[in-house]
Amino acid sequence: MKKFMFVNRKAPFGTIYALESLEVVLIAATFDQDVSLAFLDDGVYEIVKGQNPKGIGIKNHAPTYRALEGYDVEKLYVERESMDARGLTEADLLVDVEVLSSTEMAELMAAQDVVLSF
Amino acid sequence: MLHIVNKSHAQTRSLESCLRLARPGHALLLIEDAVYAATRGGAASSGIAEASTRLKVYALGPDLDARGMAGRLIDGVTAVDYGGFVDLVAEHSTSQTWL
Numbered sequence: 001m002k003k004f005m006f007v008n009r010k011a012p013f014g015t016i017y018a019l020e021s022l023e024v025v026l027i028a029a030t031f032d033q034d035v036s037l038a039f040l041d042d043g044v045y046e047i048v049k050g051q052n053p054k055g056i057g058i059k060n061h062a063p064t065y066r067a068l069e070g071y072d073v074e075k076l077y078v079e080r081e082s083m084d085a086r087g088l089t090e091a092d093l094l095v096d097v098e099v100l101s102s103t104e105m106a107e108l109m110a111a112q113d114v115v116l117s118f
Numbered sequence: 119m120l121h122i123v124n125k126s127h128a129q130t131r132s133l134e135s136c137l138r139l140a141r142p143g144h145a146l147l148l149i150e151d152a153v154y155a156a157t158r159g160g161a162a163s164s165g166i167a168e169a170s171t172r173l174k175v176y177a178l179g180p181d182l183d184a185r186g187m188a189g190r191l192i193d194g195v196t197a198v199d200y201g202g203f204v205d206l207v208a209e210h211s212t213s214q215t216w217l
Binding site for chain 1: 124125126128129150151154157158159160163179180181183184185186187188189190
């Protein structure tokens with residue numbers, strides 16, 4: 001089993017990256033790998049509560065983050081600096097996450113076998 | 119002049135360039151990922167808090183709703199719907215999109 005980390009740095013709807021990341025995460029989980037997700041920079045916005053993209057004609061993929069637990073994907077990490085810079089707190093997020101400092105995040109990244117960036 | 123910005127200020131410098139070159143009294147419409155720039159927590163670093171005192175700043179409501187940001191819009195920025203978007207384009211003789 002390899003340690004896969006998916007690094008999410010983009011806001012949810014302006015690009016296709018957030019959705020593509022989610023799809024690859026689900027594939028990796030299917031192959032029984034050690035999967036973790038990191039949210040930094042605008043990626044923190046992917047897991048903000050209350051998203052409703054009906055008005056812009058895009059499917060709401062935010063609920064999928066809540067379903068990750070069912071695929072044994074339970075390691076979700078948020079960089080504190082990115083969250084703070086956006087005026088967000090853990091209470092604003094739709095899933096349970098572990099909040100890490102930049103230093104802790106860097107150490108975690110360095111400990112992976114594979115890092116995939118979105 | 120109507121300025122339109124669609125990228126996050128944390129990802130590109132489009133908004134920064136727009137704010138540098140927009141003249142007082144101009145209108146600025148934030149759409150797509152640019153709406154984050156007008157939210158509490160983002161408005162100070164994006165420059166929108168300061169810009170809203172010299173420009174007429176608008177943000178597209180459906181983009182705020184999509185992102186869960188409708189309740190976080192700062193004072194001094196007006197949310198508009200798609201009809202309002204069309205009105206802004208029609209009201210201004212020129213518009214510039216900062217891609």
